Amino acid sequence: MEDLSLHILDIVENSINAGATKIEIMLAEDINQNILTLKIKDNGKGMDKETVKKALDPFYTTKTVRRIGLGLSMLAQAAKEAEGNMDIKSKKGKGTTIIAKFVHNHIDRKPFGNMAETIINLIATKGLDIDIIYKHCKNENCFIFDSIEIKKELQDIAINNPEVLSFLKKEIEKGLKEIRKEGG
Amino acid sequence: MKKIKIGDLEKIREKARRTSSLRQNKARARITVHMGTCGIAAGARKILTALLDEVGQNNLDDVIVTTSGCAGLCSREPMATVEIEDEPPVKYVDLTNEKIKEILNEHIIKGNIVKEYALAIGSERTH
Numbered sequence: 543m544e545d546l547s548l549h550i551l552d553i554v555e556n557s558i559n560a561g562a563t564k565i566e567i568m569l570a571e572d573i574n575q576n577i578l579t580l581k582i583k584d585n586g587k588g589m590d591k592e593t594v595k596k597a598l599d600p601f602y603t604t605k606t607v608r609r610i611g612l613g614l615s616m617l618a619q620a621a622k623e624a625e626g627n628m629d630i631k632s633k634k635g636k637g638t639t640i641i642a643k644f645v646h647n648h649i650d651r652k653p654f655g656n657m658a659e660t661i662i663n664l665i666a667t668k669g670l671d672i673d674i675i676y677k678h679c680k681n682e683n684c685f686i687f688d689s690i691e692i693k694k695e696l697q698d699i700a701i702n703n704p705e706v707l708s709f710l711k712k713e714i715e716k717g718l719k720e721i722r723k724e725g726g
Numbered sequence: 727m728k729k730i731k732i733g734d735l736e737k738i739r740e741k742a743r744r745t746s747s748l749r750q751n752k753a754r755a756r757i758t759v760h761m762g763t764c765g766i767a768a769g770a771r772k773i774l775t776a777l778l779d780e781v782g783q784n785n786l787d788d789v790i791v792t793t794s795g796c797a798g799l800c801s802r803e804p805m806a807t808v809e810i811e812d813e814p815p816v817k818y819v820d821l822t823n824e825k826i827k828e829i830l831n832e833h834i835i836k837g838n839i840v841k842e843y844a845l846a847i848g849s850e851r852t853h
């Protein structure tokens with residue numbers, strides 16, 4: 543994977559497969575501590591302890607079409623390359639949280655990539671059934687995208703309406719640009 | 727905390743309401759882009775974006791664009807499956823932005839399978 547926005551799309555795919563209806567994506571850039579934290583939290587079916595342990599093994603997957611599961615190990619590897627780490631917190635029947643930490647300015651820390659494209663692709667294809675909350679902070683400056691709030695405002699208009707999607711995409715791009723600027 | 731402005735959203739809502747009167751149509755076709763790890767690593771996100779843009783621009787409100795996990799054929803990603811009512815699904819492989827647009831125009835709109843890019847016809851599933 544070239545960048546974090548692609549890893550995020552892939553990890554969210556796990557949440558969708560686990561039957562999640564609400565997925566929270568959080569990116570926190572702490573410039574003083576030089577730490578970048580990525581958190582993806584879902585309310586899907588969760589995993590028991592045994593499965594969590596195995597999920598970090600690249601040769602483990604519960605899928606039947608192929609023998610290896612790569613997504614989580616690839617994110618763990620990306621974190622490790624930037625002197626960080628990845629952790630899985632999960633409870634069967636409750637949900638799963640994936641936390642990856644990176645040294646923010648590490649030369650091997652992957653760039654963010656196009657987060658607007660990742661979020662809009664998710665909303666366009668799954669937005670009617672799944673809620674996505676995306677929060678991105680640089681120090682104290684935060685941008686938040688909350689599909690629950692947006693759906694309320696849209697009333698009878700579907701969130702995957704093309705008109706709505708292109709508006710939301712521009713708004714995410716604008717919001718991220720603003721926090722980047724102010725965060726220094 | 728920056729948020730999306732409610733006022734702007736209202737404007738878009740009203741605009742969408744004027745243009746989307748036909749959006750209740752029954753779906754005639756479905757395109758599933760395979761977004762498993764292999765697909766994403768091979769560039770499936772930009773294929774999906776190109777497809778969504780094209781479907782939006784052409785107002786194809788009876789075409790559903792969706793995603794599913796890996797199709798189990800890593801070496802042929804990015805892949806997509808086209809399903810048209812009463813016809814067997816067709817799986818397309820090694821996609822590019824140009825190919826997916828051609829598939830949309832030829833197969834979905836005109837009804838001609840693009841054999842050149844197709845993997846196998848029939849007996850395919852989207853999952």
Ligand SMILES: Nc1ncnc2c1ncn2[C@@H]1O[C@H](COP(=O)(O)OP(=O)(O)O)[C@@H](O)[C@H]1O
Nearest residue numbers: 556557560588597603604611612613614615638
């Ligand atoms: N959010 C989640 N909720 C429940 N189970 C999960 C979640 N994420 C991962 N898993 C489990 O861990 C396995 C490995 O995940 P991953 O490394 O992404 O590989 P893959 O998705 O290809 O199987 C999955 O097959 C699934 O059983």
Ligand SMILES: [Mg+2]
Nearest residue numbers: 552556613614
């Ligand atoms: Mg996965």
